Amino acid sequence: MTVVPLVLLSLQKTNMLEVKNLSVFYGRIKVVHSIDFSVKKGSCVALLGPNGAGKTSTISSILGTVSSSGSIRFLDKDISKMHTEERVKLGISIAPEGRRVFSNLSVFENLFIGSAIREDRKAADEEINAWLKTFPILDERRDQAAGTLSGGEQQMLTIARALMSRPKILLLDEPSLGLAPRITRQVFELIQDLKAQGMTILLVEQNATEALKLADFSFILNSGNVIASGSSEEILNKGDLMSSLTGVEA
Amino acid sequence: MRYPMTQGLRKHISGINMTTIAIIKNYNKSNIREKIMKQFLKNLSKILFVSFIAFPAFGDTIKVGFPVPLTGEYAPYAEIQGAKCMAEIINKNGGVNGKKFELLVQDTGTDTQTAISLTEKFLEQGVIAIGTIPFSDTMIPVAQIAAGYGVTILQAQSTQVEMHTGIVDNFISNVSPDPFTAAAAAEYALSEGVKNVVLLTSDDGGSWSAKTPLWFGEAIENGGGKVLSKMNFSIPTSDWSPQVAEMKKLSTTPDAVYISSIMPDVGVLIRQMKAAGIDAWVFGSDGLDDPSLDSVADSDKSILDKVAFGTLAPSQPGSAMQAFQKECKAMGMPVDGMFPALGADVIMAIAYAVEKTGGTDPEAIRKALRDADSIPVRTVESVSFKKNKSHAERTVPVIGFKDGVRVLLSNTIPSFVPSWK
Amino acid sequence: MDYIVQQTLNALSFGAEYALIALGLAIVFSIMNLVNFAHGEVIAIGGYTMMVMATLAFKNPIIIILGAVLAAIIMALFLERIAFRPVRYADATTGLLTAFGVSLILQNLFLLLVSPRPIAVTSMYFLDWPIRLGPIQISSLQIFETLATLIAILLLVLFLKKSLLGIAMRAASLDFEMVRLMGIRANRVIAAAFAISGLLAGIAAIFIIARRGAVDPTLGFNPVLKAFVACVVGGFGSLPGAVLGGFLLGALEVGMLVLLPQSYGGMKDAFVFAIIAIILVWRPEGILSPPKEKGDKI
């Protein structure tokens, strides 16, 4: 009985995801320059910064879909040489920028394919149904092509799909991009719920105000460098920094 | 102009010695030196080249050049297996007047340009006859080049009519042109009571597939028959059901269908016609003379009962050709099919001419071939070029099947041949 | 009337064969943007396997059929592994040229190792016998081929709709990277596509050999050129498009033979390809072109 909390404690102490000296390349062009950051278990960390700061590149390098150098440790394992698929199997999941639902697949099939690495088929199917209950609009369109959903619905589907693999860490890339304010609020509420349930989250956002409300700790990127980091309070206190993030898009 | 390789080599070597001496003598005269240097390099490169390309050969040989299609579209028509085997047989028996055959063979990949440059190469090496891709687009330019050397294009299997219209003079085909095979088939068809025929034509095989059926039709009409319809097809065709449906639509049931095409296409046609219940003969030309035709009868022995083709040499069991194939197989030089076997005949014809003239002068060889009343060959008893000059006068066999086995239906020189020149 | 029915049935069976081969091309293209011209040689491998089995005196037709299909599947997987994997991320043209190269190599290998001449393979003749339906005459082979194509389409649809791998393949045709981000191995999806194309090629080989009764090095080149046209007409990468294109081409070809005057019969191919060019100008992506989205291959 005493073993379980101890394990949790040890995990809480260590970082779930630890990135050191990470550089990302597109061909010969370097877009992220030796950055360090980490995510503790159960926390929500935000990567903030203007357009082109290297946020998406960073998050892509964690999943290995872009070429990078440096060390990426997940659950104390160096994953930087692993294939994308293996990283997903270890427990990293992503709701990517621009949602990228499989628009030619039905809503159900999107969720189904999200659970591809699951062995417990029955539980996974129940989970799909649970998600469909949570979002009745998805349930209504269960057998329709996901491409017919609205932007907000697609975003919900993307997050649900990412969670179907029962990840240990969830990467969210610009979940509010291109959504109406009311929908954006719904999305952030969902993220808030997930955090409350203990999900570890790495959030990439341009909408810094909303992101800082959620995040326990934030890193601010500009032109591929970490220019500041700290708790939300610390960041909010630096007024100039905030204005440059929220007001200007370099 | 032509010299055996060894002599040529000796000539070059002595040339080098001479030039070396000359260099020593004239080392101060720079312009002469340049000239000599050039000569030296030229000789050197020739030696390098000759030793690289040429087969080591000693003594006087009878060289025959074969820039042939061993690969590519026309590979099935290469005569090389039979030619090699026959040359080996003659060489084993001491050659012709002590001279042995030396065959220069290289693949053209069925490409005209390659055939032409290889022809030039073999001509330089002193061949006395050339056999090449048996299609006029290659044979004409090859013959034109060979004409400069007095060398004859001696084809073992070419049935193309264009070659006999006088475009070139140094062309001899050792078989009868297409109108003869068509006429022979028609003669046999008429004797079997064939009246109404359907002709299948295609431009894909040149005049061989386009015109031969028409000649067949002409010969049938000459014998009182009627051409019901002409239909077009392409090579390759692996499903004839539209054409077969067309045949069934005809108001008069055809007694025979004529097609000049290849295997396996014709095999499909035979089976599909039979399956459709069309009880007509299928007549064809030399293209059908392929070992894979016989296997059409594998499942049903009677399926080939009404199949016959006018061809270039008898190929049924017990024929001279089969005996030759057996002999070659025993020598470890398999000759599969009629076209390869026909190569034996050109070698024998050349052997005859060499013996007759006592030398290897190509012009004399051609003259001897054209003057002879009868030249013994292997696949038929004899041929003669005296009458036609550019193609052989020989019997045209019509081959059919009984219980799935080839039989010789007729073997004559057809009496009516449609005008074709 | 009988004549029209007869020719329609003929067109249908022509179309079935093209559709079968076109499906094999389309399934690979939809996933990795590869126009696999070496598909014809995969069919030829099926044929040569039957030849080898016949010389080894295998008599049981089921074993021969299984052997040929298996050989085609293995060949397709082998080609993917050695030739197409290295160009997986390259543009479609690189893939096309690679496939042409592979096709050249294989054709010449058949020639080198077997023969340039057709070799008789009659072990599939048993599939072919005439069937009379009133005044209409068809061959059992036409029925088998059409049925096999329909069953193959049905099974393929079931597989693509119901199995995880099938769904992943459909997903991959749109966004390959996202499929990998679901933890599904790229190699597995691509291998599955090649295995299916090999299977379809194997089935096609059985019918082609049953009709031709012989195998030669260029056995597959012409059918694949036609199937390729079918794919283009239907919309490259679209499976329904491949089937539609196949049947359309069958109809077109038989129609040309029936309707064109005799003197133009030989121009059939010119007309067919001209129609293709016109369709492409009208709809550059084909009739049933699949939707295009970003991130197609990584």
Add this chain to the structure above:
Amino acid sequence: MRIFQSIRSFKNAVWGASLLSILVAGIGLLVIVFGEKYHLRLVYAAYVNLLVVLGLQVFMGNTNITNLSHSAFMGLGAYVAAICVTPVTIKKLSLPDAPWGLNTFELDAFSSAIISLTITGFLAFLTGLIIVRLSGIGATIVTIAILVIVHSVFMHRTDIFKGKQAFFGIPQVFDLYSIIIISIGVIFVARFFRESKWGIQLRASSDDDTSASAMGVNIFNLRLFAWTLGGLILAMAGICYAYFLGTISARPFYFSHVFLTLAMLILGGMRSITGAVLGTIMITFGLEWVRFMETGPVLIGIKFPEMLGLSGITLGAVIVLIMVLRNGGLVGNFEIEQMFLKGRNVPKV
């Protein structure tokens, strides 16, 4: 209107083309002086292929769209010139049923060539209107369609083209010297086009993955120009083929020639003229050697087995290996003058 963006690109073009011309002419002259007679024919055929490869390069190398119809345009060039130049006496014999009075006139070699270039160029222009509107694989597919259509017409309008039978009696107009001079001219044309501002714009746009429909009108016109220019060079190759051989047929202008010349271009590297020339030289000499090995020769006392099909395997292997290992060919963007003009970088695209 200036053709070159800078004097440097002009200089590079002149330098590069001159060096390649020296190389190409050098090989030809060496063969004329030292070669056996049959080498002359071999080398002539190689020059014809060089022209084809250069014609192919002008479009493919600058637009990055694979063209498989080039042999068809070569065939058109050959046939049109042949029909014009062949004496009436021969045409009456070989084309008795020719329509439109094709067998009732004969022209001199020069006028025939001009007519051939005009007609082929016009056909290239017409087909180009379709090609430039498509992108990538779609365009390639249409080029295959063009190849099949043209071949089909050659094959089945036997009254004009004689199909697989020989179209014979074309006077021999050219010799090795003529084709060396023509090759040099074409090398200059291709190189100037590559280095011209149009060539540079084309190459810049070809790297972009934007679909053709999103492109400016300018790029359409440039592509059309490159396609037509390529067509003209291919027609010239066809004329050279017919004017030397004297006999043509539909057969050589189909898939096997397409693959042979394509392998030459991509081996060297289709982006550069140096690559095109290099690839042609390498494949020509390489295949000659392979063909020799094919027939099972005796070398240094060792009897090699007969290996028919080896040249086909070699060609296929060259294509696959280049695609897999070195997509840009052996030289990539490299041009020959870069070896000599160090430090003065050629503008790279």
